[in-house]
Amino acid sequence: MPCVDCAADIQTRDGEVCETCAPLNHSRCVGCGELYRDGSDCDRCTTCDRCDATVRESETVETTRGSTICALCRQHWYWQCGQCDGWNRDGADCGNGCCDPDVCDCGECRRDELGGLVHDYYYKPPPVFHGTGPLFLGPEIEIETPDCSERECAEIAYSHLADLGYLKLDSSIGNGFEIVTHPMSYEWAMANFPWQMLTRLRESGCEATENTGIHVHLSRAGFDSPCHIYRWMKFIYRNEPQVKAVARRSSDEWAAFTDDDRKAVKDYAKGARGGRHRAINTNNHDTFELRVFASSLDPREVKAALGFAAAPVEYTRNLTVHTIANGGWTWPAFTGWLAEQPAYQPLTQQLEELQCVC
Template identity: 45%
Template structure:
């Protein structure tokens, strides 16, 4: 006859026996009643009798309390690591403490004097030692100092006040010229970046007369301008050129020669946009402009219908364009002067939604820059489609069939598959109605 096996285990805490033990370790078992009073230590992660409450770390076990050298707040039973008061009581004595501008800890002045940083921040010593350095001009701590070619390290505020700017090839700050000392022999690297007023003889691509010229403002990560210029010029292969633009902090404006819409969809190096995006470039905060040849219009009445259509549908156009900007403003004064603009007797402001100042084009300035292929193609498609749509609008179309309205235009688009990028973008933006 065999002896029955005893499946009960004695609890290591209260001493009672249990058949369903909880093992805190291979050698230490606890019964159900005792384990309910245990919690996970926020310090070591072990399940234990966690009863000690800390200022910022939650509840901890006795081992962590000793190992981390916690001590009691001078006024209560809260455990703290540094100083004399817990966070709550330090707040009560704000005149005797300061809040670290990085970790937000309350630091008693009797323990540490604050270390002053840029942005009116006060730092505790631990944060000041972790990545912060003194600016060589203002003697304030900062965690993003910029190096100059003379060896000084400056915060952004001081670099701006002292008129420093980046070398055109790298991130080194300089106060004169175009290049830092290490790159003054590299002029050839950015010969392809022309001045703002550069305007070569246009080369027309595709079948006209409705030609479009793309201007795409692109920001480049600091220190990579030369490489991105080389990549872009190689991909354009003569289809366009690069210009400086004051509205771009660090980058360039990509300008194409005139292209027919269909030719642009088929022949523009669209992979370039993905390549620039993967390299960290962006269109954020910049503009995308489309020049439309004046020869694309059948006459002043066609220009009138087109401009009237764009201005009457400003909210929908701005939704499609992904921006409302003073650099592409829909001003009442411009809308009221459309008739004179069509006759060539009013040129308005360059920063209008439609810039009528160029001699041979109208500049549609409404779009936000982008490296998204569909968004850029949609901008070209809208420029081309809006001109094509308004070309044959008749008075009955306008007065009886609401021809100047956005729904009439989008309905017209659905029957013209060549404008698929625009239709897709409108659907993505939920304004194709």
């Protein structure tokens, strides 16, 4: 078969383009692996509206609100209506109007019961930055509330947060919500986060259970370069036991450390996307999401979590090849540096308490 580009009567690549012409004017689809001509799109694949992954169109569904969703997102973040079989976001009512307000427990109906204090999972207002960068942190603290007290607890959290953040529903939480803040620098958060809110919620019966966690978003703009991102990710993945000890949990379901992710660090540093439920979620356009932490309503533990979100970024910012070759990625090297950084005292104190583990 002749090459469609140069007409050479030789063995063609994918039955269309010869080995010489293919790299010059074709790209390989990351969804199906087939070649397509530059300037056009693969006619077999499409983009997931939720995670932006390129996937085979035959493996997607369209939601009741018109979004195209891949199989992985459908599995983790959507539900299928028993009346019309339509697919909907977790926590949202059926877009085809099948919900019965008297018996439905979807996010739309729950939000009405909570007086509008708690938004659905996909609520994301424009960010308001607090403090001075370059690194900004955006914590999400998941909590369980006592039966019949969800609205009372939401009122407590809402009154303390004011304009700093908001509350959202999450399908992984039974009775409860997650507390989300706008981006903060570490120093600003230590001085201005409403720490008393955590104490008040705990006194009201709220809990941090094994089903809840703390996820901290770190601004991609807070890193100097792809090399800096690479050094930071390598440090996190090379010190898995110590990171899990500091995080106070190990979760293959929600914050997995995998061999595939360790091998893909260089690609992630250059902008590639990976799985969502990983120790470091790389799927967000503007942030990395560090998902490793157990939830807590103890201000000391939350301060230590924010400290560990920020400190390794600063530690790896100026690591040289020489320093790395002489143990710069090791845990003792990091803790030695940390001991000379008074700003991270809450983290240092927690490490002293965990000395037998770390």
